[in-house]
Amino acid sequence: MIWLGIDTANSPLSVAIVKDDVLLIEESSMMKVNHSLRAMPAVEEACRKASIMPYEIDAIAVSEGPGSYTGVRIGVTIAKTLAWTLDKPLYGVSSLKSLAMNGQFFYGLICPLIDARRSNVYSAVYRATSGDLAAVMEDQHCALEELLEKLKKLAEPVLFVGEDVKLHESVIRENLGDQVLFASFAMNVPRASSAIALAQLAEQAEKVHTFTPQYKRITEAEANLVKKESAHE
């Protein structure tokens, strides 16, 4: 069974091919790359290096967000087009859960974090179970402050994972003190192989045509419309 995994939900790019539970190849890059330029070439290169023809792919896992709107759309568009035209199952995996997998051996709470600007974050809280992660707090877009308050109440050791954690390290320390641990650089890279591992646990594949990113946030235009409508009431 050959799996292709793609994660372009944020500025890092990761592509992986897993064959019969062996990670054949994985390219993960933390460099700021243009996913539109680099994502599909990375998929092609991984297939070429692993000597795999596109039709040999049996299943596709993709990071469905949250994250960069454009980034996540590129990964999802590539994944759903491949899955549809190759007629293979498609699995969407949370970008946060996939990132949290880097802390899967941590005995405590795992908090993956993606910056969403203006002191907001995309985040979730997970706890490792055998081979999987259970959500203590679901994926969401929230104020960093709100997240830290929740974690304080949970009063357990927390491991923060993700490249963007740096941006908020001092605030996190201030609020959580020695309750908190920070993952090292090796653990901050989202890995497409983690997306594949999580996809393998899924009970059901996605409906390919209607599969869309998990933005976890409505657009500004929609928010304004809601505001306008509620003002009229």
Add this chain to the structure above:
Amino acid sequence: MNKDHYILGIETSCDETAASVVKNGTEIVSSIVSSQIQQQKLFGGVVPEIASRLHVEQITLVIEEALREAKLLPSDLEAVAVTEGPGLVGALLIGINAAKAFAFANQLPLIGVHHIAGHVYANQLIHEMEFPLLALIVSGGHTELVVMKSHGCFELIGETRDDAAGEAYDKVARVLGLPYPGGPQVDRLALASEQSVDFPRAWLEADSYDFSFSGLKSSVINYKHNVEQKGGHIVPEHVAAGFQQSVVDVLTVKTVRAAKQYAVKQVIAAGGVAANQGLRNSLTAAFEKEDIPFYVPPISLCTDNAAMIAAAGYEMWKSGVRGDSTMNGRPGMQLRSWNE
């Protein structure tokens, strides 16, 4: 018997998700267009982020439908042609990445098409192009006069210096309080009106083929202000008619002049505003008088569609043009010749 060549076209440059299969560059086998007008109407215009979100929802459905209607398999195709630019970057990226993935999965060549070249080649789907040819491209984003000496050879002789014709239409529609998309409504009001308000025409320099519509738009706004300041009300029909006459007049006169100067064998109109009935009537009458063949595609081929991208893609494919998976969306892409 020569083998037939089928090209899959994909277009997502603005608010239409479209896919089409075209045979030998001239025959539409299928053309699917999923429009976002209903959703974008709520916002009074195209919101780029929403356009991108909707493209992701539609893209594989639309491509599947195009192949199903054509009763073809990916292996029957020669190449995949996709709009590379210009357009909304986030919207372009959906079509481009879908095209790349489809091309890779089915081991097909990928061709990046300029949106305006697509509009021009929409004409190839209704009759054979004869060169030299003059094309007037008018849409929400473009107002251009292009001379073609042969396939894939474009010489831009004039363009708008400010607003595109379609943009002016939409802005005036807003001034008149017409709902989005306003262009067609201005056309409808203008055609029904028996009177018109006189608005200026921007001819620019005597020998220029450039256009300018922002002054006209301001005149319409000023006119409304003046009337309302005196406690009166404007008659939208009369304003629409006057505005349309001004736009159509300038477009027609300049296109006729260019057609004569470049001694073209054929004049074509293309783009969303080429669906405008007032403009179609005016150009048809003017070129009938000049005895120069004039063509404009049916309305479904004037507005954005993927058949036109496949038609242009076919000519590029024949000329050996190939893209690869490093293709990026190019929002400000310039129209470049692929044949000199």
